[in-house]
Amino acid sequence: MTDRDSSRTLPHPATEEIRLEGVLHALSDPVRLSIVRDLAASADDLSCSHFDLPVTKSTTTHHFRVLRESGVVRQAYRGTTKLNALREEDLNTLFPGLLASILTSAQAEAARLGAGA
């Protein structure tokens, strides 16, 4: 995230404002959980349009906002594209091991249900 346009920054909670309940709520939706799994598996930040989600564009935007406002992802504009990154370091500072545990559980569940990915 290099190109900065201060007029287009999006609001994020500071690390100390992140709440466990908000993180769990954000991850309790299958679409949002799949976004987080993709981000965790990617070496790069990913644009919203990268994700092929079974929901409308406005619902996609909603899901990303929930993830951002709960402190799970950081979103920044690069040109007209919103790039998304997991806030792994912040989450691990507050809740050591939690994100890894949820991701492992999600993978186990997907394998168990034969849902792949």
Add this chain to the structure above:
Amino acid sequence: MTDRDSSRTLPHPATEEIRLEGVLHALSDPVRLSIVRDLAASADDLSCSHFDLPVTKSTTTHHFRVLRESGVVRQAYRGTTKLNALREEDLNTLFPGLLASILTSAQAEAARLGAGA
């Protein structure tokens, strides 16, 4: 509550019906999370009336139902009392380490925010 005949058992998901999203949703509410923390800290099953919650009785009933239907707690009648137990073994079978990780995170957050207990 559909108490029928002499059998007053309540419906529970089988272990394999428990879903990660449902568990995370159940734990994303502060009241439900506090119930689960109390159950985890107790050697015994606890009645609903054991919990001193800042909500009405009907809301309390709702929270316990969400916990039961998501597979987080098991509820059983003993006389007229409903006893609650964490389904730790079932959850650990499906999602090893997840519950412990969430409970540790909840404790860290409570300590951080000075919310005690």
